[in-house]
Amino acid sequence: MIPAIPSEVVTHMRSAERVVALTGAGVSAESGIPTFRQAQTGLWAQYDPIELATPQAFLRTPRLVWDWYTYRRQIIAAAEPNPAHYALVDLEQHYPTFTLVTQNIDGLHWRAGSRDMLELHGNIERTRCFECGTYAQGWDEEGELPPRCGHCGGLLRPDVVWFGEGLPERELHLAYTVTQQVQIFLSIGTSAVVQPAASLPLIAKRAGAYVIEINPEETSLSVVADCWLQGQAGVILPELVRQVFNLSENQEE
Numbered sequence: 534m535i536p537a538i539p540s541e542v543v544t545h546m547r548s549a550e551r552v553v554a555l556t557g558a559g560v561s562a563e564s565g566i567p568t569f570r571q572a573q574t575g576l577w578a579q580y581d582p583i584e585l586a587t588p589q590a591f592l593r594t595p596r597l598v599w600d601w602y603t604y605r606r607q608i609i610a611a612a613e614p615n616p617a618h619y620a621l622v623d624l625e626q627h628y629p630t631f632t633l634v635t636q637n638i639d640g641l642h643w644r645a646g647s648r649d650m651l652e653l654h655g656n657i658e659r660t661r662c663f664e665c666g667t668y669a670q671g672w673d674e675e676g677e678l679p680p681r682c683g684h685c686g687g688l689l690r691p692d693v694v695w696f697g698e699g700l701p702e703r704e705l706h707l708a709y710t711v712t713q714q715v716q717i718f719l720s721i722g723t724s725a726v727v728q729p730a731a732s733l734p735l736i737a738k739r740a741g742a743y744v745i746e747i748n749p750e751e752t753s754l755s756v757v758a759d760c761w762l763q764g765q766a767g768v769i770l771p772e773l774v775r776q777v778f779n780l781s782e783n784q785e786e
C-alpha cells in the first residue's frame with residue numbers, strides 16, 4: 534500500500550536546501566533490531582534495558598552488561614540496512630546541505646552509505662576503556678570478560694552513551710548548530726522522549742523549520758510537528774524520496 538504523502542510535504546521538501554533528519558531505533562526496526570523500549574526477548578526478557586545501560590550497572594555487574602552488548606552486537610551483525618536507511622542516503626545525496634543525526638548505536642546508517650552523520654549516542658561497534666578511554670581493537674573472547682585495557686588495565690566497555698552520561702560534545706554541538714539552520718527537520722522512528730535529542734525538533738520548529746515526523750505511533754512531537762506521517766519508516770521514506778524527486782514507481786534514484 535503506497536502511503537499518501539500530503540502535497541504540502543512534497544512542496545516543502547522540493548524547495549528546501551538544508552535538511553536534518555533525526556533517527557531513532559524505529560528506523561532499524563524493519564532490519565529486525567528491537568527498538569529500545571520494545572520488550573526484550575529470551576534470556577534478556579527479565580532485564581529492563583534502562584537498568585543495564587548505566588555505568589552503575591556495569592560497575593555492579595560488568596559481565597552481565599558486557600554479555601548484553603555482545604548479544605546486541607550479534608543481532609546487529611546479522612541485520613542489514615533496510616529501505617529507510619537507503620532512502621536517507623538518497624536524501625543526503627540530493628540536498629546541498631543534509632545532516633543525519635542518529636540516536637542509534639547500530640552502525641546501520643554507515644553501512645547503508647550515510648556519511649554526513651552525527652552519532653549522538655555512540656556506536657556499539659566501538660569499544661573503549663571504562664577508565665582511560667583508550668579504544669580497543671580486539672580482545673580474547675575466551676579470556677576474562679569484560680576484557681582489560683591494554684593501556685591501563687581498566688575494564689573495556691562499549692563506546693555508547695549510558696544513562697547518566699554526557700553525550701559526545703562535538704556531535705551534540707554540531708547537532709544543535711545544524712538544527713538551528715534547517716528548512717526541513719525530519720524526526721524518524723524515535724519516541725522523542727530522551728533528552729537532549731528530543732529537543733532538536735522543537736529547536737528546529739522555533740527556528741522556522743518545517744517539521745515532519747515519521748512514526749507508526751503518536752509521540753509528544755506529533756502535535757507539534759507540521760506533519761505526522763503515520764507509518765513505518767521503511768515504507769514512507771522511500772515513497773517520500775520517489776515523490777520529492779519525481780521518480781516513477783520502479784525507478785531508483
Ligand code: OAD
Pocket residue numbers: 556557558559560562563568569570571586636637654694695696721722723724725726727747748749750752764765766767
Ligand atoms: P524507542 O524504543 O524509545 O522508540 C522507538 C520509536 O520507533 C517508537 O516511537 C516506535 O513507535 C517507533 N517505531 C517502531 N517501528 C517503527 C518503524 N518501522 N518505523 C518508524 N518508527 C517506528 O527508541 P528511541 O526513540 O530511539 O539512548 O530511543 C531514544 C534513546 O532512548 C535511545 O537512543 C537510547 C534510549 O535511552 C541511549 O541508549 C543513550
